[in-house]
Amino acid sequence: MADTTEKETPKLLINVEFSDGLETLIKDEVLKKREGRSCAQIKLEETYGGSPATIRHLAEYIRDNCIKSKPELFYDKDGVRPGILVLINNDDWELFEEDGIDKHDYKLENNADVVFISTLHGG
Amino acid sequence: MCDTSTLDISAAAEAPSRRKAVPGKCIKCKAAKPNVAIRRIQYCRQCFVKASVTKFRMAVGKSRKRVAWPRTKVLIAFSGGPSSSAMLRLAADLQNMELKGTDAMPPFLGAVVGHIDESCLFPSCPESNICAIAANSGIQLETLALEHVFLPTEDHLALLELVQTALAPGAAKEQLCVRLSKPAKDASCAEQLQTLFSNLKSPTDKEDMLQAIKTALLVQLARNSGCGAILLGDSATRTAVKAMALTGRGRGFSLPLEVGAESQWFQDIVAIRPMRDFVAKEIAFFNRWTRQPSAFVPTFTTAEHRRASINRLTEAFIVELDQDFASTVPTVCRTLQKLETRPDALAAAPCLVCGMPAEPDAHTWRTRLTIDSNVPESTPDTSENDTFDITSCLCYSCQTMLRHTAPGAQLPGFCSSRLHAAAAGSSLVSENQDRLRKQIENFIISDSDSDDN
Amino acid sequence: MPRQCNICQTARAIIRRPKTGQRICKECFFYVFETEIHHTIVDNRLFKPGDRIGIGASGGKDSTVLAYVMKTLNERYNYGLELFLLSVDEGISGYRDDSLETVKRNQQQYDLPLKIVSYEQLYGWSMDSIVETVGRKNNCTFCGVFRRQALDRGALMLDLDHIVTGHNADDIAETILMNILRGDIPRLSRCTEIATMGDGYIGRSKPFKYAYEKEIVMYAYLKRLDYFSTECTYSPNAYRGYARQFLKDLEAVRPSAIIDIIYSGEAMKVAENVKLPTMTSCERCGYISSNSICKACVLLEGLERGVPKMGIAKASSKQIEQDAPEVARRGKAVEPVHFEKLREKALNIRKQRMLNAATSSCSKDTALCECTGDSCQ
Numbered sequence: 001m002a003d004t005t006e007k008e009t010p011k012l013l014i015n016v017e018f019s020d021g022l023e024t025l026i027k028d029e030v031l032k033k034r035e036g037r038s039c040a041q042i043k044l045e046e047t048y049g050g051s052p053a054t055i056r057h058l059a060e061y062i063r064d065n066c067i068k069s070k071p072e073l074f075y076d077k078d079g080v081r082p083g084i085l086v087l088i089n090n091d092d093w094e095l096f097e098e099d100g101i102d103k104h105d106y107k108l109e110n111n112a113d114v115v116f117i118s119t120l121h122g123g
Numbered sequence: 124m125c126d127t128s129t130l131d132i133s134a135a136a137e138a139p140s141r142r143k144a145v146p147g148k149c150i151k152c153k154a155a156k157p158n159v160a161i162r163r164i165q166y167c168r169q170c171f172v173k174a175s176v177t178k179f180r181m182a183v184g185k186s187r188k189r190v191a192w193p194r195t196k197v198l199i200a201f202s203g204g205p206s207s208s209a210m211l212r213l214a215a216d217l218q219n220m221e222l223k224g225t226d227a228m229p230p231f232l233g234a235v236v237g238h239i240d241e242s243c244l245f246p247s248c249p250e251s252n253i254c255a256i257a258a259n260s261g262i263q264l265e266t267l268a269l270e271h272v273f274l275p276t277e278d279h280l281a282l283l284e285l286v287q288t289a290l291a292p293g294a295a296k297e298q299l300c301v302r303l304s305k306p307a308k309d310a311s312c313a314e315q316l317q318t319l320f321s322n323l324k325s326p327t328d329k330e331d332m333l334q335a336i337k338t339a340l341l342v343q344l345a346r347n348s349g350c351g352a353i354l355l356g357d358s359a360t361r362t363a364v365k366a367m368a369l370t371g372r373g374r375g376f377s378l379p380l381e382v383g384a385e386s387q388w389f390q391d392i393v394a395i396r397p398m399r400d401f402v403a404k405e406i407a408f409f410n411r412w413t414r415q416p417s418a419f420v421p422t423f424t425t426a427e428h429r430r431a432s433i434n435r436l437t438e439a440f441i442v443e444l445d446q447d448f449a450s451t452v453p454t455v456c457r458t459l460q461k462l463e464t465r466p467d468a469l470a471a472a473p474c475l476v477c478g479m480p481a482e483p484d485a486h487t488w489r490t491r492l493t494i495d496s497n498v499p500e501s502t503p504d505t506s507e508n509d510t511f512d513i514t515s516c517l518c519y520s521c522q523t524m525l526r527h528t529a530p531g532a533q534l535p536g537f538c539s540s541r542l543h544a545a546a547a548g549s550s551l552v553s554e555n556q557d558r559l560r561k562q563i564e565n566f567i568i569s570d571s572d573s574d575d576n
Numbered sequence: 577m578p579r580q581c582n583i584c585q586t587a588r589a590i591i592r593r594p595k596t597g598q599r600i601c602k603e604c605f606f607y608v609f610e611t612e613i614h615h616t617i618v619d620n621r622l623f624k625p626g627d628r629i630g631i632g633a634s635g636g637k638d639s640t641v642l643a644y645v646m647k648t649l650n651e652r653y654n655y656g657l658e659l660f661l662l663s664v665d666e667g668i669s670g671y672r673d674d675s676l677e678t679v680k681r682n683q684q685q686y687d688l689p690l691k692i693v694s695y696e697q698l699y700g701w702s703m704d705s706i707v708e709t710v711g712r713k714n715n716c717t718f719c720g721v722f723r724r725q726a727l728d729r730g731a732l733m734l735d736l737d738h739i740v741t742g743h744n745a746d747d748i749a750e751t752i753l754m755n756i757l758r759g760d761i762p763r764l765s766r767c768t769e770i771a772t773m774g775d776g777y778i779g780r781s782k783p784f785k786y787a788y789e790k791e792i793v794m795y796a797y798l799k800r801l802d803y804f805s806t807e808c809t810y811s812p813n814a815y816r817g818y819a820r821q822f823l824k825d826l827e828a829v830r831p832s833a834i835i836d837i838i839y840s841g842e843a844m845k846v847a848e849n850v851k852l853p854t855m856t857s858c859e860r861c862g863y864i865s866s867n868s869i870c871k872a873c874v875l876l877e878g879l880e881r882g883v884p885k886m887g888i889a890k891a892s893s894k895q896i897e898q899d900a901p902e903v904a905r906r907g908k909a910v911e912p913v914h915f916e917k918l919r920e921k922a923l924n925i926r927k928q929r930m931l932n933a934a935t936s937s938c939s940k941d942t943a944l945c946e947c948t949g950d951s952c953q
Contacts, residue, residue, distance in 0.1 A: 020407065020417070021419040021425075024425075070428075073426060082439075082442045082443045082445070083403070083439075085404055085407050085408075087411075095165060117411070119442075120438060121204075121422060325830070327829060367756065367757075369840070371830075372830075372833075373832075373835075373840055375843030378840065429825075433830060436825050436826065437822075440818075444818055451757065454758060458755075458756050462847060463846075465843060482843070492615060493596060493835070495583070497583050523836065
């Protein structure tokens with residue numbers, strides 16, 4: 001699926017948007033403003049330890065590489081901080097939570113759109 | 124202590140009727156692929172937006188029925204945040220909607236957007252964005268800035284200055300005494316506001332004071348623009364957080380007034396909370412799918428840790444609990460619907476600071492069960508100086524706030540207006556009421572002809 | 577440099593008082609702590625002279641301090657109360673058996689008569705055997721429901737007027753928060769009451785309603801009271817754990833939060849149009865109940881019939897009936913004594929006591945002996 005003309009391991013390109021205050025947590029060099037929205041393109045490995053990249057890998061990548069300070073405001077011990085909504089290709093990630101599967105385990109495809117929206121008061 | 128209750132929380136989860144849900148389809152149209160799940164109920168985008176519009180209209184209609192709210196002009200309180208932006212959009216649409224048949228009149232006799240400019244305290248607040256969002260609604264915008272509360276007006280030429288919070292170190296009957304004073308000659312209103320907030324000890328106290336000021340200004344805005352009702356944008360999530368935080372701050376008396384779907388505490392102005400049935404998630408999706416912009420409004424605890432303030436901590440607690448027990452927010456909201464204001468609170472005078480009922484005996488309650496001295500209670504003699512004990516004019520929670528406040532702090536102008544009103548009326552139960560009334564009158568007379576700013 | 581006590585201004589301050597933040601000396605701490613309890617007792621008119629008061633004693637810090645303070649205040653202010661230690665043996669090996677040893681020492685130390693009632697004896701089931709049957713998930717429900725009744729039964733055996741329990745301000749604040757969170761309106765309206773009528777005959781109250789847990793611990797420590805400090809070996813309710821953690825966090829943000837919550841809770845008024853359950857008597861045992869059969873009897877029946885879910889889950893009664901195994905009675909049954917019978921006995925004890933008092937002035941002990949033994953059962 002991914003372009004493998006380069007010799008590196010295959011990468012996934014994920015289009016990420018941060019909204020409702022989350023953008024203030026993200027390093028300026030990562031963010032690009034598009035129509036008033038705060039976006040970023042993030043490259044993930046196609047697989048981690050043999051299993052395909054998931055939302056959890058994306059969130060951990062953001063926590064480790066994109067947050068200015070206080071990563072716990074984005075990602076606490078168990079996952080994306082409660083009160084932050086996630087949309088995957090414009091759909092609520094909780095739709096993928098059926099049958100006891102953790103929404104963090106949703107498998108990402110190349111070029112997926114992921115939006116993080118804070119619903120927390122004042123960020 | 125062990126738990127003796129057998130209420131199974133997850134089972135008690137309001138299991139909304141999954142009316143003949145078709146697996147993998149929207150609950151409403153049963154055709155489209157769902158795009159969002161609200162407490163396990165799945166909706167497609169169109170049906171979700173439509174349902175939100177209906178829900179808002181129903182909420183407004185129900186409030187009207189419950190308080191026999193006359194058809195008046197309304198003030199739409201607008202902070203710029205997601206919930207009030209969604210409310211602005213919904214209210215504007217409702218106002219412009221073509222209604223059929225007998226319901227042909229729009230629900231409001233006109234609307235005004237009321238916004239409080241907080242940039243004096245939060246310079247990063249995107250004021251111009253907020254105004255642009257308001258303008259976009261096509262409804263007239265009225266703004267007051269926070270520092271407005273320090274503008275001299277006829278009934279408060281003098282400000283209340285906190286004199287002392289305790290009589291002796293560590294000590295006996297704590298008292299909240301004030302004297303009437305005038306602001307430093309060269310201080311602007313903005314500087315006075317900033318000084319006040321720097322005199323407040325904790326972010327919790329600052330949040331309390333900010334809330335008090337915003338409420339006073341919104342009521343003022345509504346009166347100035349001839350509105351008989353204020354629409355407040357508290358969401359269900361916000362309501363649950365607020366209720367727990369108010370409880371934690373000793374505001375049980377005013378709780379039903381501060382989170383209720385309707386409140387008539389302000390006599391001439393009804394406060395309505397039509398967003399109370401929307402959880403924060405619904406608002407976020409509504410705004411996104413209707414392309415309704417909102418602004419990021421900072422608070423005193425933005426980017427702070429969870430224990431930064433009572434509000435902050437309570438929000439973290441409720442949001443986390445709601446993740447584990449999906450019915451937490453709606454359950455708390457249902458609890459609140461079953462509470463009402465006590466008659467003694469409704470009969471009380473408004474607290475000088477927050478404007479909510481200053482319940483009688485709040486001070487006695489505390490001192491009886493918190494002894495901090497080994498000498499018998501005595502009323503300190505204040506007759507010789509120019510200070511007044513305002514303890515009985517404050518609600519329990521504002522007493523707590525002011526006990527933490529640095530002496531010398533000057534309270535917003537509306538506090539002296541309220542004290543003046545209390546002294547003029549008979550609601551100030553105090554032996555030095557006459558003295559107080561005289562002095563306030565003297566003060567006003569002696570200053571009314573001098574130039575103030 | 578040593579600091580002076582903020583209160584007496586003479587002695588050296590040794591503690592920072594959680595409730596006020598003052599730095600105070602030991603004697604002043606004892607004074608304010610005890611006087612606050614005294615205020616709570618007199619302001620709420622918890623007792624009247626001559627009352628026979630049972631102190632619910634578990635051996636833990638709260639009830640040990642309660643026993644000590646009750647005895648102290650009774651003597652200092654001449655309340656004219658007759659005090660008793662009343663303990664419940666839930667039958668939890670490694671926990672209650674050890675803590676009961678503490679209560680027995682307290683009996684000696686404070687020179688107060690002690691009565692112990694056990695689940696085994698009252699219901700035919702110890703907590704150990706209940707947990708064996710129902711598992712660890714809902715056992716706290718059984719324990720709580722049975723304890724409440726057990727205290728009332730014990731009180732009737734001694735013909736007491738009133739039971740005091742060691743619930744402190746933290747417990748009450750936590751309960752208020754819990755009841756808001758889970759929408760339990762009847763409990764929310766009851767949980768802030770300082771005094772209630774237990775079975776309708778015997779009053780209940782919480783003199784420590786406004787006392788901080790931290791201060792109770794401090795008091796026990798500074799007085800070197802003998803108490804038992806192990807947690808119950810059966811895991812506590814997880815949901816309450818959330819509320820407790822939240823309360824601790826709130827207290828860290830604003831130390832007065834605990835009494836502020838109680839103040840809020842007392843101010844809350846249930847709307848006129850909300851229906852609250854009406855109280856009646858259990859058809860089986862005569863205990864006060866909002867249903868025709870009280871919770872304890874339902875739980876007992878479930879245990880006896882091997883359907884321990886009875887009275888726990890909100891499962892339909894039909895389902896429970898279907899799940900019930902064919903074998904009915906498991907033979908453990910001890911029919912709990914009917915409350916009418918207990919009350920009758922209590923009345924007799926009272927008559928006897930009054931008679932004794934009339935004939936001789938020092939025969940109090942006779943009446944006591946009669947009912948502290950197991951013969952009452």
